[in-house]
Each structure stands twice: as C-alpha cells, then as structure tokens.
Amino acid sequence: MPAELRPWLAPSAAGPVTATVRLPGSKSMTARALVLAALADGPSVIEAPLRARDTTLMAAALRAIGVAVDTSDDDRWRVEPGPLRGPATVDVGLAGTIMRFLPPLAGLVDGPVEFDGDPHARNRPLRPIIETLRSLGVTIEASASDGLPLTVHGAGLIEGGEAVVDASGSSQFVSGLLLSAARFTKGLTLRHQGPPVPSAPHLRMTTHMLRAAGAVVDESVPDTWVVEPGPLRGRTWTIEPDLSGALPFFAAAMVTGGAVTLAGWPEASWQPVEQLSALLTELGAEVTRTGDGLTVRGTGTLRGITADLSEVSEMTPVLAALAALADGPSELRGVEHIRGHETDRIAALAAELTTLGAGITEFPDGLRIEPRPLRGASFETYADHRMAHAAAVIGLAVQGVQVTDVGCTSKTLPEFPELWAGLAARS
Template sequence: MAVMAAESRPWPAPTAAGPISTTVRLPGSKSMTARALVLAALADGPSVIEAPLQARDTTLMSAGLRALGVAVDTSADDRWRVEPGPLRGPATVDVGLAGTIMRFLPPLAGLADGPVEFDGDPHARNRPLRPIVEALRALGVRIEAAPSGGLPLTVHGTGLVAGGEAVVDASGSSQFVSGLLLSAPRFAKGLTLRHEGPPVPSAPHLRMTTHMLRAAGATVDDSVPETWVVEPGALHGRTWTIEPDLSGALPFFAAAMVTGGTVTLAGWPAQSWQPVEQLSRLLTALGGEVTRTAGELTVRGAGTLRGITADLSEVSEMTPVIAALAALADGPSELRGVEHIRGHETDRIAALATELAKAGAGVTEFPDGLRIEPRPLHATSFATYADHRMAHAAAVIGLTVPGIELTDVGCTSKTLPEFPELWAGLAARS
C-alpha cells in the first residue's frame, strides 16, 4: 500500500436541510490499530489484524515497521498479516504527523540492530517528545535528538535494551507511557515506569495499552497509581479484531445532535477498550440520548443543545468536536483539563479559539481549555491547521451554518480518508 500524503484542498462544508437519521459503518480505531501493529511486530509468531484502520497514520506505521525488518502485509483491506523478524537498521521512519509513530517506534528501534532515523511533517518537529527520549536514555538507549529533545532524532539500536527503572513526566501525553510499555516485555529487565508530574491525560488510552499487552501475554502490574511494572517475557502472535474508531465516530454522532436526528454506529462491540462511558455522559449532558444495543451504538439529538461544564482530560481527542457543539448550544460552556492538546497536531486550544471566534462565537481562552459563549454564527473560512479534528469541528458547524469553508479537508486522510464523501452523503440524507 502506498503512503497517502495529506492532500490540501479547500472544501465547502455541506449544510443539512433537516434531521439526519442514518446508520454508518466506520473504519477501525487508530489507537487500537497502532498498538496491535507494535505488539505484532514484537511477538514470537505471526499475527492477524482484522478490520484495521486504513489511513495515513497506520500506513506510515506499517511502512516504519517494514523498514525495521517486520513483514506487514496490508494487501487485503480488512485483514492484515504481520510476520515479526529480526529488527534491524539502518532504517528511516517517516512519522508524518502521528504521535503514535513518533512515540511508539523509538522504544522498538532500541531493540533493532543498527541506527534508526525518525523525522516527519514540519509541524511534527514541534510535538513534544523529550520525556520519552530521556526515559529511553535512562534505560540505556543511545539517542541523538534535536535541541528541543524531539525530531529529527536517531536511535542507535544495539539489538538489546537493558530496561529497569525509569521516571517520566507524561503530563504532555499518555503516549509517553504507552510507547515505553508496549516494547517493555522485550527489555532484558522489563520495565518499572513511574510518572512524576501533573496528572497523565487520556487515561482510557493507558488502559487500552495495558489490556492489549495482557492480551498478548505480557505481565503488567498497574495496581500502584502512576506506576507501571512490566515483566520481561515473550509476546505472542494472535488475531486482533479492531473496534470502530470512537473518536472518528464523534462527528457523525454530533450530526445527529445538531440536526435533531439519529445516527447509529454499526459494529460496536459488547465490551469496548475505548472511552464510550465518558463520551455517553458528555453527549447526554449536551442534550443527546445515547443507547447501546447488540452490535450498535446510537445517538439521538433533541434539536437543541445545552451548554456544559466539563473536564475533558480523559477524552481530550474529542475536544474540537465538543467545542463545535458548545458553539451551537443554548448556553455557555466551559471545557477544561486539556492543556496538553496544545502539543497535538496543532495547538488545538488556540486554533479553536481563533476559528470559533471568526465564526462569531464568544470565546475565552484558558491555559487548559476554553469558555464558549454561543452567539449567532456566520459564514467564514475555517482554517484546519493540517489537523483532522479541526476539520471535523468545522464540518459539524457547517451542517447548520451555511457558508463554512474548510481551508483543507485533505488533512482528514490522517485517520479517515473517505471523510469528505461520507460527510457529504450524510448531509444529503437530511
């Protein structure tokens, strides 16, 4: 599969003529696909990944693993096969703008025999990476990094990572913890990792990491708060069935909320490793109704949205779309606890403050979030900052505000290349 570079193209957001009521089938979770690829690459036998996400991030992750000597067969859209092999350098890994690649693969590269170079899109060099680099150095890995502590960097793998104990400040991203834990069973001494600093955001993603490690045969003890102990040992090849991406589904659920319609996500598992409970509470507080039945997750909108006060630290990836809903609500909202999203694909807090204000909303920016005062919104050019979630937020607003034009819808290829077509079809069914 060829790497899909993000295509930059302006796009007028379609407006819905009435309530949107439909069932959607969406690709697999980016977070689960990325973790399954890494665990499969480190396993003692072949693995199969069913219903993987096919998007720029996962394509680049697959290419990075191939460069390191792992056989990743993505020729079948719905069933990928991974054959682990001896990890080797020299190799070059293009991370694109993906936090999963720049934080999950350097620990794995420490296990490779030879140097591995990492770089990516221009803004990727601004994304925080120093905590994981410093932790790897403490574990015996030699790394050359930019003065910022991030990209471009070179991991000088020796085929062995001693492991042992390390301290990390993961307040900037839970991926600093996940990236270290995923490779830890292959470290000679395993890993005892302790977080020191402000709270780690996105706790559900950490639980996903530990659940998937255990499913692959690892022994993980996370009984002590902010401490993770991974014993050295084998990871086993297995079949991973990837859930539909909950963050990717949110804009579609939001479409039901803003139009007073009903959107059902098909293929939802009875037991999920994603933060569905947190999302259900948020959408209910905003005025929606969330129900789960066998294999489905449904959101109904009442036609009006309520303002909320919410700590989004556990579901920070959802902040842009929640902010878009808040801008369309009948009262003010305050969204806090997400200072770390300033280091995502863009400074999402500043970007949201700028673009929502351009559309007419009253916005107050805090270090860790936003206060949004709904006002009549109007047509505007909505900059997307090469950030798929900003594009999703603009599209949601465009359903009820004519004349919203995204500066670039191509950035949605990061996690859902078919987003423009799916979204246009959704609006057409209103």
C-alpha cells in the same frame, strides 16, 4: 509529505440526519496491535484495521526495520516478525503514535533508525520519552529541543529496569515505553512524576492489549506500571470501530435533531464509551446501545456544559463545535496537553470559532465558549483532522463554512468528505 490543500465547502443539513454508519477501525487500537505484532514470537492477524495515513506510515516504519507487514487485504493485515535490523528511516508524518511508540522499539533494533516527519511534527513534544530511554541506556541523537529529527542507535537490546517519566504532556509517553517493555531484558518498572497523566482510557487500552498478548502487567500502584520481561504472543486482533472518528457523525445527529447509529459496536469496548456517552447526554443527546450498535439521538436541544475533558481530550474540537451551537455557555477544561497535538488545538479552536462569531475565552487548559449567531467564513484546519471535523459539524447548521483543507482527514479517515456529504444528503 502531505498532499496539497483540498478546500471544501462544508455541506449544510436541510433537516434531521438519520443514518447508520460503518466506520473503519480505531487508530489507537490499530497502532498498538501493529507494535505488539511486530514484537511477538509468531505471526499475527489484524482484522478490520484502520487504513489511513497514520497506520500505513506505521506499517511502512515496521517494514523498514525488518517486520513483514502485509496490508494488501483491507480487512485482514498480516504481520510476521523478523530480526529487527537497521539502518532504517522512518517517516512519522504527523502521527504521535509513531513518534512515541517506535523509538523504544528502535532501541531493540540492531542498527540506527532515523525519525522525521511533517514540518509541524518537529514541534510535537518528545523530550520525556527521549530522556527516559537515555536513562535506560539507549543512545539517541535529537534536535536541540529533544524532538524530531532524531536517530536512535539501536544496540539490539534494552536492559530495562526502573525509570521515571513525566507523562503530563501525553499518555503516549507511557504507552510507547510499555508496549516494548516486555522485550527489555529486565522488563520495566515505570513511574510517572509530574502533573496528572491525561487520556487515562488510552493507557488502559495499552495495558489491556499487552495482557491480551501475554504480557504480565501490574498497574495496581497509581502512576506506576510494571511490565515483566517475557514473550509476546502472535494472535488475531479484532479492531473496534473508531470512537473518536464516530464523534462527528454522532454530533450530526445532535445538531440536526436526528439519529445516527454506529454499526458493529462491541458489547465490551477498550475505548472510553462511558465517558463520551455521559458527555453527549449532558449536552442534550440520548445515547443507547443495542444489538444494532451505538446510537445517538438529537433531542432538539443542545445544552452548554462545564466539563473536564482530560480523559477524552482527542474529542475536544468536536465537543467545542457542539458547544458553539448550544443554548448556553460552556467551559471545556483539563486539556492543556492538546496544545502539543497536531496543532495547538486550544489556540486553533479559539481563533476559528471567534472567526465564525462565537464568544471565546482562552485558558491555559481549555476554553469558555459563549454561543452567538454564527456566520459562514473560512475555517483553517492547521493540517489537523479534528479541526476539519469540528468545521464540518458547524457547517451542518451554518451555511458557508469553507474548510481550508479537508485532505487532512486522510490522517484517520480518508473517506470522510464522501461519508459526510452522504450523511448531509440524507437530512
């Protein structure tokens, strides 16, 4: 369970923030590498992984079903697959990656696997992946809403074949099924049926990593993914710095007219750097990539934007914070599914930005944000790390933003408060 609340006064910046930051690895890549390594035919090494609540809970879950995961070295985790056995109990915390990626893998376990997590985790949608697994013959007991707590009665194999899923609520429904599909007896032909799937870059990350592990994947038909049955190779995974985790630091440069460089950024990335660069440029930043890394410079101007954020929905809270500090109104749309994230992020942002003084119109799929003079106030985080990031960004420009719980940032970046305070001190 999460630790007790850690109230935190967001530091304000005295001038332009100029810094080079080195951040831990991508949560999304670390989670996928752990699952693929657990299903591989030999040992794997994960270099530069993210050590945070979500990923350490994922490692613990894999250990519980028979996978040897050595996380004693911060920079190199070692994964040795073993026979997948139950019974086991998995604490998902509040991690969508665990609650969506591991039930398909649990179907391959010989024995029952129980899943539960933080109180709000029981509100996060799981029905599409549960229904799809049941259609493939997996026996699952779940809550009345087809969510947590649930038990997957693993039979040691999943036959696979053809299946349909409505992944409009989360691309993780597709990713979770695809990551284990090569180990299904017949592989998997998965077809999405419903409104558009959000967060397409995360799906591309999944298929890229599957291929890197040796899987044969065909995604040439829109909304259809075919994974052939076959072995997955053990390999060395090198995890990129986390782009979503870097966004608050880039936002700091934009808010203060400074410059922040994310060191260690690769030339070729599996994360949505092009989409984010375009959005930050439209908001008024200058974005460059050099041998030193990825740099965002503030120009002294923050412009309002109208944007469809469906492909980068994880970044909505920080982008909304920037919009609240801009020189004109913004509309951020296309993110109805983030109502099912760690909290209902649209409703949470509407409430907290209104408390700070912004003019907010809430839509089913997003927000209209009218910048007005903002004031310091208590900013509720709802146990959501991205809400804390948004509050920290506004706090750079607005004194007195009191974050109700900065401890929730341990979900993806435990050292966030210290890094942020150091950043503000360099202004």
